[in-house]
Amino acid sequence: MxxxxxxxxxxxxxxxxxxxxxxxxxxxxxxxxxxxYIWKYITMVQTQFSTKVNFVGADGA
Structure with a gap:
């Protein structure tokens, strides 16, 4: 349910x-x-740590 x-x-x-x-x-x-939410998280990581996200994967669900 x-x-x-x-x-x-x-x-x-x-x-x-x-x-x-x-x-x-x-x-x-x-x-x-x-x-x-994924884009917000990527933006936060790149801003906070002054680095670039190189790869995003998903489990396919």
């Missing part, structure tokens, strides 16, 4: 930075929000 969280989220996006081992989670209402 599928159910929403108290905040209305139905999906979880987990980003794992293999270089640092850092994990970041985002609660999504719809899957289409994932692209925005």
């Amino acid at each position: 599928e159910s929403d969280s108290l905040g209305g989220s139905r999906y979880l996006l987990l980003i794992v930075d293999e270089a640092s081992g850092c994990m970041k989670k985002f609660c999504l209402r719809v899957k289409s929000e994932s692209e925005d």
